[in-house]
Amino acid sequence: MAITVVGSVAYDSIETPAGRKDRCLGGAATYFSLAASFFTDVRVIAVVGDDFGSEQEAVFAARNIDTRGIEHTAGKSFFWEGSYLDNLNEAKTHTTELNVFASFEPKIPDSYRDSEFLFLANIDPVLQRRVREAMPGIKLVAGDTMNYWIKDHRPALLEVLKGLDVLLINDTETRMLAGNNNLVRAARAVMEMGPRALVVKHGEYGATLFVGENMNGTGAKTFKTPAMPLEEVVDPTGAGDSFAGGFFGYLASQPKLTPGVFRRAMFYGSTMGSFAVERFGTERLQQLSRQEIDDRFNVFRELTHLD
Amino acid sequence: MAITVVGSVAYDSIETPAGRKDRCLGGAATYFSLAASFFTDVRVIAVVGDDFGSEQEAVFAARNIDTRGIEHTAGKSFFWEGSYLDNLNEAKTHTTELNVFASFEPKIPDSYRDSEFLFLANIDPVLQRRVREAMPGIKLVAGDTMNYWIKDHRPALLEVLKGLDVLLINDTETRMLAGNNNLVRAARAVMEMGPRALVVKHGEYGATLFVGENMNGTGAKTFKTPAMPLEEVVDPTGAGDSFAGGFFGYLASQPKLTPGVFRRAMFYGSTMGSFAVERFGTERLQQLSRQEIDDRFNVFRELTHLD
Numbered sequence: 001m002a003i004t005v006v007g008s009v010a011y012d013s014i015e016t017p018a019g020r021k022d023r024c025l026g027g028a029a030t031y032f033s034l035a036a037s038f039f040t041d042v043r044v045i046a047v048v049g050d051d052f053g054s055e056q057e058a059v060f061a062a063r064n065i066d067t068r069g070i071e072h073t074a075g076k077s078f079f080w081e082g083s084y085l086d087n088l089n090e091a092k093t094h095t096t097e098l099n100v101f102a103s104f105e106p107k108i109p110d111s112y113r114d115s116e117f118l119f120l121a122n123i124d125p126v127l128q129r130r131v132r133e134a135m136p137g138i139k140l141v142a143g144d145t146m147n148y149w150i151k152d153h154r155p156a157l158l159e160v161l162k163g164l165d166v167l168l169i170n171d172t173e174t175r176m177l178a179g180n181n182n183l184v185r186a187a188r189a190v191m192e193m194g195p196r197a198l199v200v201k202h203g204e205y206g207a208t209l210f211v212g213e214n215m216n217g218t219g220a221k222t223f224k225t226p227a228m229p230l231e232e233v234v235d236p237t238g239a240g241d242s243f244a245g246g247f248f249g250y251l252a253s254q255p256k257l258t259p260g261v262f263r264r265a266m267f268y269g270s271t272m273g274s275f276a277v278e279r280f281g282t283e284r285l286q287q288l289s290r291q292e293i294d295d296r297f298n299v300f301r302e303l304t305h306l307d
Numbered sequence: 308m309a310i311t312v313v314g315s316v317a318y319d320s321i322e323t324p325a326g327r328k329d330r331c332l333g334g335a336a337t338y339f340s341l342a343a344s345f346f347t348d349v350r351v352i353a354v355v356g357d358d359f360g361s362e363q364e365a366v367f368a369a370r371n372i373d374t375r376g377i378e379h380t381a382g383k384s385f386f387w388e389g390s391y392l393d394n395l396n397e398a399k400t401h402t403t404e405l406n407v408f409a410s411f412e413p414k415i416p417d418s419y420r421d422s423e424f425l426f427l428a429n430i431d432p433v434l435q436r437r438v439r440e441a442m443p444g445i446k447l448v449a450g451d452t453m454n455y456w457i458k459d460h461r462p463a464l465l466e467v468l469k470g471l472d473v474l475l476i477n478d479t480e481t482r483m484l485a486g487n488n489n490l491v492r493a494a495r496a497v498m499e500m501g502p503r504a505l506v507v508k509h510g511e512y513g514a515t516l517f518v519g520e521n522m523n524g525t526g527a528k529t530f531k532t533p534a535m536p537l538e539e540v541v542d543p544t545g546a547g548d549s550f551a552g553g554f555f556g557y558l559a560s561q562p563k564l565t566p567g568v569f570r571r572a573m574f575y576g577s578t579m580g581s582f583a584v585e586r587f588g589t590e591r592l593q594q595l596s597r598q599e600i601d602d603r604f605n606v607f608r609e610l611t612h613l614d
Contacts, residue, residue, distance in 0.1 A: 088488075181395075182537075182538060182539065182540070183511070183536065184536045184537060184538045185538055202512060204490070205509060205512035205513070206512070206531075206533075208533075208536065221609060221610075222536055222610060223610060223611070224513075224533040224536075224610050224611055226513075226515075226531040226533075229490065229491045229515065229529055229531075230489075230491060231489060231491045231492055232489065233489070260613065260614065263613050264613060267613065301613065302528060303528075303529060303530060303531050304530070304531055304611045304612070305611070305612055305613070306567065306570050306571060306574065306608065306612070307567065
C-alpha cells in the first residue's frame with residue numbers, strides 16, 4: 001500500500017572523519033522515501049527551490065517515487081551544513097538555511113489521497129498536523145520530531161502526538177519529551193501522549209520498539225534490533241530517516257500488521273540505516289538492490305538469534 | 308567444570324537515584340562468583356580484612372562457593388565509595404581504600420588446581436599474570452581490566468592479554484586499548500593482542516561478542532545481546548562482573564564450546580547483569596533461583612527473535 005511522506009528535501013554539506021562532501025541531495029523526506037521505495041510505492045510532499053533540477057528529479061524517478069507533491073518555487077532549497085568530526089553519533093550544525101522551506105505550505109495532490117500510510121518526517125508540528133488532518137483516510141500514521149520542537153513547540157507537538165500510531169525518535173528525545181531518564185518509563189509516558197507504538201533509535205546501538213497494550217490487540221511486545229557492526233561509518237546523516245523508511249516501508253508492504261511484521265520491520269529499519277551510513281548522502285541508497293537488503297536482513301538474524 | 312576466579316572482595320558504599328546503602332558486600336570476585344555459581348562450581352582467590360566475618364562468609368556458603376582461597380589478614384577489606392546520581396552508566400568514585408588489597412599476593416589452594424576455567428577479574432595485571440602462570444592446566448581463561456591499567460600499566464596488561472582466551476571490557480576501554488574509535492576495528496586490534504574472543508559491554512545497550520577467525524575453528528560470528536529494559540535500575544554496581552559470571556559460568560557448565568554455546572552464554576551474561584542492578588549490592592543475586600534465570604533468558608529470546 002502506498003505511503004505519503006511529508007518532510008524536507010534539501011542540500012547538505014557534510015564533513016566526517018572519512019572526508020567532506022558539498023551539497024549532497026539530502027533531507028528527511030529524501031532518505032525516507034528512497035529507503036521505503038524498496039518495499040512499496042512512495043509519494044513525497046515537500047518544497048524545493050530552483051536549484052533542484054532534472055538531476056535530482058532523476059534520483060527519485062529511478063526509484064519510482066512519486067514527486068508530484070514536490071512544489072517548485074523561486075529561491076533556494078533548504079540547506080544544512082554540519083560535521084561529525086568529534087563524534088559520529090551527533091552532528092554539529094554549522095549552518096541551517098531554511099530558504100524556500102521557511103514558507104512551506106504542504107499541498108496534497110489528489111493522486112495521493114488514496115494513500116493508506118502517512119509518514120510525518122521531522123518538520124514543524126503545525127504542518128505535520130495540517131497534513132494529518134487533510135488525509136482522514138489514512139490507515140497508519142507514523143512520525144518523527146526533534147529536540148527543537150520538543151523544547152520550544154511542545155503544545156503543537158502534543159497535538160500531533162495525539163494523532164500518531166507510531167512515533168520514531170531517539171533516546172535523548174524520548175527522555176526529554178517524557179521528562180524521565182529511565183527509558184522504559186519514558187517510553188510509557190510518551191505512549192500515553194498518543195502513539196500506540198514507539199521506536200526509540202539508539203544510533204550505533206540499534207533501536208527498541210515499545211508497543212502499547214492495545215496495539216493490534218495481539219500482545220505485541222518490546223523488541224530490540226541492533227545496529228550493524230560496521231568497520232567504517234562514512235556519513236551518519238540520514239541514518240534515522242532511512243531506518244524509518246525501511247521500517248514503515250516494510251509495514252506498508254504487508255497485508256496484515258502482526259507482531260511478527262513489526263519485528264521484521266525493525267530489522268528492515270536497521271538494515272536500511274546500516275546501508276545509508278556507508279557512503280556520503282543518499283549515494284548508497286541510490287545504488288542498492290533488494291537482494292542486498294535481504295542478505296543484510298539475514299546478517300541481522302545471525303547477529304541476534306541463538307539458533 | 309569448576310571456575311577459579313581471582314579478584315576483589317570488598318565493601319561498597321553506594322548512592323544512586325534510588326537511595327543510599329553503606330558497606331554492602333561487593334567486589335568484582337563477589338559479583339562474579341555469585342552469578343557464576345548458578346551454573347557451575349566456583350572457587351575464589353582474594354584477600355579480606357578482619358571486618359569480613361561469618362555473615363559475609365555465609366553469603367558465599369549459601370551458593371556453595373569455595374572460599375578456601377580467600378586469605379584473611381589483619382586490617383580492613385578493600386573499600387569503595389561511589390555514586391551514580393547524574394548518570395547510571397558511569398560511577399563517580401568518591402573514595403578508594405585498597406587497605407589489605409594493597410599487598411595482595413594471590414595464593415592458590417591445592418584444591419583449586421584441577422579447575423579448568425580461570426577468570427581474572429579486574430586487578431593489577433601483574434597479579435593476573437602470576438595467577439595465570441601458576442595454573443597451567445587451565446582449559447579456558449577469561450579476564451577483565453579497566454581504564455587505569457590500560458593507560459598507566461600497558462606493558463604488564465599486554466602480557467596478560469597474550470595469555471587470554473576471552474577478554475570482557477566496555478566500549479570506552481576497547482577504544483582506548485586499541486586507539487581506534489570504530490568499535491569493529493578496535494575489536495579486531497584488541498584480538499590481535501591475544502584474546503581469541505572479545506566481549507564488549509555497552510551498559511544499558513547490552514554487549515557484543517566478537518570472535519576471532521580461529522575461535523574453536525567453527526566459524527563462530529559476531530553476536531549481540533541487548534540489556535533488559537528495566538523500569539528501575541536501583542544500583543548499577545557489579546553489572547559487568549555479574550555479566551561475566553553468567554557468561555563464563557554458562558560456558559564452564561557446557562561439555563563442548565560451540566558457537567551456539569557462546570551465543571547462549573551472552574544471553575546468560577545479560578540475564579545475570581539485569582538481575583544484579585535490581586537491588587543494592589549483591590542482594591538480588593543472593594535471592595535468585597535458577598528458574599527465574601531461565602525465565603528471564605526466555606524474555607531475552609522474545610526481545611530479540613523474529614519468530
